[in-house]
Amino acid sequence: MQIGLVGSGNMARAMARGWGEPVLCTAARPERARALAADLGGEAVASNAELARRADVVVLAHKPAQLAAVAAEVAPHARLIASVLGGTALAELRAAYPGARVHRFMPSTPVAVRAGVVAHAAGPDDDPGVLALFARLGTLVTVRDDQIDAAAGLMGCAPAYWALLVEAQVDAGVRAGIPAEQAGAMVVQTMAGSAALLQADGPDTLAMRRAVASPGGSTARGLAALERAGVRAAFSDAMDAVLGR
């Protein structure tokens, strides 16, 4: 299935790296598309219309505000559309591409190493080949279209959240006397290992906390400090901020 990427920015690059096969791509500035094709394999094409004529599936990886302008070029030629545009409902996409089978996904940047989450909005046009293509990028989770924005708050934004948390923990380690490189190795592997344990044993987070925090011990004191600092409220506020509440 020939992939055509409209847009050659951060998310287009992450997906192209994850797919690991030659893509067709465009960008507002042609040099950006040429750079993606040179770095990751494939070909920068001259126009969105040419891309739509040559690709089996057109992946919309531009900004949401460009939906109408891009559709004017792509819609006459495209059969399969896969959008990763933030905040753009399936109904809007179907209105912009009335003659195509339209899919809506919300990926996260770890798709670059095939360890992303891809939220998928269940829709009437769902094509098994397109779903399989995105499932190659990590874990595909199908939700309702009206749940995609909340899903984005959980998984689309979260690589930035985890990066911030890693930074904060590394800084705390440095303050306690551990060199940054060693602190970074410990924090990142602990994050990966904790995720692997939750995946292996099931998502019982209370059991995981109890297994580390002995009564009256140092972990219990650390957890209490995090609760006092408002870690739960911070994540709840972050979701509200993402949803524009």
Ligand SMILES: NC(=O)c1ccc[n+]([C@@H]2O[C@H](COP(=O)([O-])OP(=O)(O)OC[C@H]3O[C@@H](n4cnc5c(N)ncnc54)[C@H](OP(=O)(O)O)[C@@H]3O)[C@@H](O)[C@H]2O)c1
């Ligand atoms: N970044 C994430 O983690 C993430 C996660 C989930 C979903 N998304 C969604 O993915 C989309 C892209 O986000 P991004 O972070 O990758 O943004 P980005 O880095 O700004 O990339 C946007 C790309 O679109 C290109 N573009 C603009 N107008 C175009 C046109 N008319 N035809 C073809 N290409 C055009 C830009 O060209 P130039 O390079 O020349 O400017 C750029 O390559 C957004 O809709 C966003 O909501 C992003």
